[in-house]
Amino acid sequence: MSTVCGDPLGHVVVFGFGAQGRAQALNLHDSGVRVSVALREGSPRREEVLASRLPCLDLEDGARAADLAAVLVPDEAHAALYSEILAPGLRRGTALVFAHGYSVHYGRIRPRPDLDVVLVAPMGIGPQVRARFLAGSGVPALVAVAQDGSGEAMRHARRYAEALGSGRRAILETTFAEETETDLFAEQAVICGGLTHLIAAGFETLVEAGYRPEIAYFCCLEELKLIADLVYERGLEGMRRSISTTALYGDYTRGPRVIGEGVRAAMRAVLGEIRSGRFDQELAREAAAGWPTLQAARDRAACHPLEEVGRRLRGEDS
Numbered sequence: 471m472s473t474v475c476g477d478p479l480g481h482v483v484v485f486g487f488g489a490q491g492r493a494q495a496l497n498l499h500d501s502g503v504r505v506s507v508a509l510r511e512g513s514p515r516r517e518e519v520l521a522s523r524l525p526c527l528d529l530e531d532g533a534r535a536a537d538l539a540a541v542l543v544p545d546e547a548h549a550a551l552y553s554e555i556l557a558p559g560l561r562r563g564t565a566l567v568f569a570h571g572y573s574v575h576y577g578r579i580r581p582r583p584d585l586d587v588v589l590v591a592p593m594g595i596g597p598q599v600r601a602r603f604l605a606g607s608g609v610p611a612l613v614a615v616a617q618d619g620s621g622e623a624m625r626h627a628r629r630y631a632e633a634l635g636s637g638r639r640a641i642l643e644t645t646f647a648e649e650t651e652t653d654l655f656a657e658q659a660v661i662c663g664g665l666t667h668l669i670a671a672g673f674e675t676l677v678e679a680g681y682r683p684e685i686a687y688f689c690c691l692e693e694l695k696l697i698a699d700l701v702y703e704r705g706l707e708g709m710r711r712s713i714s715t716t717a718l719y720g721d722y723t724r725g726p727r728v729i730g731e732g733v734r735a736a737m738r739a740v741l742g743e744i745r746s747g748r749f750d751q752e753l754a755r756e757a758a759a760g761w762p763t764l765q766a767a768r769d770r771a772a773c774h775p776l777e778e779v780g781r782r783l784r785g786e787d788s
């Protein structure tokens with residue numbers, strides 16, 4: 471049995487070899503954990519797994535072999551993987567590890583009572599989880615326990631997070647509810663939905679007023695990287711110490727007018743839909759219908775003038 475820092479995790483089977491699966495399987499392996507990867511039949515990633523010198527199992531064998539099963543397939547595939555493969559296959563007392571609490575929190579999966587159910591959610595995308603580990607650091611991770619049949623669940627979650635490299639930064643305890651709801655809120659209202667629509671609204675406002683689209687693109691989109699890097703490195707006030715006095719005055723006096731009470735009320739409404747389960751139900755209906763709203767929105771966004779300008783500036787149209 472492999473050990474991490476002297477504590478046994480046993481045989482970890484990672485289901486899926488995508489963004490998180492690849493990074494986590496490789497980090498665990500490099501930390502001395504015994505790891506196999508389980509893939510569905512016909513997976514295009516089988517060769518890559520074998521080239522990484524990790525054992526590659528089919529899903530059924532992976533479920534039977536696991537002391538700890540890491541569910542690293544997309545959230546919308548969790549319920550079927552659990553009901554068809556994991557529930558019938560896992561041995562008594564196996565630990566299930568999730569990188570996001572969604573399917574357990576919203577009851578899309580109801581794990582057998584004998585299983586430990588833990589969350590180890592790296593606060594970064596898969597490539598960062600791997601790159602930071604290789605650079606001798608890690609990304610912070612959130613850990614939580616939903617079921618603790620063994621009495622060891624939190625210890626397993628912490629050991630798993632350490633083996634990912636997260637102990638080099640921070641391992642923070644949370645709950646499945648807190649991780650899921652804050653993650654959904656942040657991606658909907660701030661870092662994905664909020665940010666993309668703020669950029670598009672700024673671009674449209676300048677172009678409607680007659681300014682050149684290329685200039686609007688640089689001001690509202692490209693320069694964001696500089697500011698985001700400063701915010702990441704130094705926090706909001708640290709970033710503000712690096713901008714001009716004119717920019718700072720505009721930030722303090724105009725920012726609250728743009729992100730005013732109307733935006734805050736919309737944020738509270740979005741959070742309410744997440745907490746009540748309304749967003750989860752809407753997402754399930756959308757998935758069952760074959761993602762028509764998502765596809766239509768994606769098609770519209772791809773034709774937005776901002777994208778055309780971006781493609782032209784990156785030389786992709788030539």
Ligand SMILES: NC(=O)c1ccc[n+]([C@@H]2O[C@H](COP(=O)([O-])OP(=O)(O)OC[C@H]3O[C@@H](n4cnc5c(N)ncnc54)[C@H](OP(=O)(O)O)[C@@H]3O)[C@@H](O)[C@H]2O)c1
Binds near residue numbers: 489509513
């Ligand atoms: N993306 C991130 O960096 C990130 C960050 C934090 C948390 N998470 C969480 O990590 C988990 C994994 O997300 P991800 O983005 O890493 O997923 P992903 O890259 O889309 O996962 C792809 C892998 O999942 C397999 N897969 C897809 N559908 C499957 C099915 N129905 N049955 C069996 N295997 C299936 C694929 O199989 P094939 O090889 O056959 O195609 C592939 O190996 C999710 O819970 C997500 O919320 C992700």
